Amino acid sequence: MAEAFGRHYFGRSVYFASAGVRSGELDPIAVAVMDEVGIDISSHRPHTFADLEDASFDLILTLSPEAHHKALEFTRTLATDVVYWPTLDPSVIEGSRDRVLDAYRSVRDTLAARIKVFFDPRLATLQEEAGRSSIAGGSKPE
DSSP: OHHHHHHHHHTTSSOOOOOBSSOOOOOHHHHHHHHHTTOOOTTOOOOBGGGOSOOOOSEEEEOSHHHHHHHHHHTTTSOOEEEEOOOOOGGGOOSOHHHHHHHHHHHHHHHHHHHHHHHOHHHHHHHHHHHHHHHHTSOOOO
16 A cells, blocks of 8 residues: 555655565455555555565665564665554454454555655645645535
8 A cells, every 4th residue: 555655646756666574465455445545556466575676775664563674684784764654454453344444444544644744745735735725615515
């Protein structure tokens, strides 16, 4: 989800690549919740750190303690910043479909907001102003 938001907001102006600590399949629930916000990740293929071809990153954002440890190992001889954003793993949530979807949506929305602010704080401010403008300019309910 994080890579998809980065590419969505910043196109090719910032290089984004995602990697997990274990190989796996694309999560269909992640696909569904990203589709809700108009971002199609259905063709994405998950990668691991070992799959990354380009070892020259300026920054690596990690979302779990295990990924953070792996990133620190990966970059120990590189001039790369590693930033940890503690993030719930929604795939471990149990319960009703609605509860699981809510967990994925929460992660999705948090990542979207954090990526906007981290990489371009002006983007988040402009979106907030546009939201206030549409609320202020909206018609009154009858």
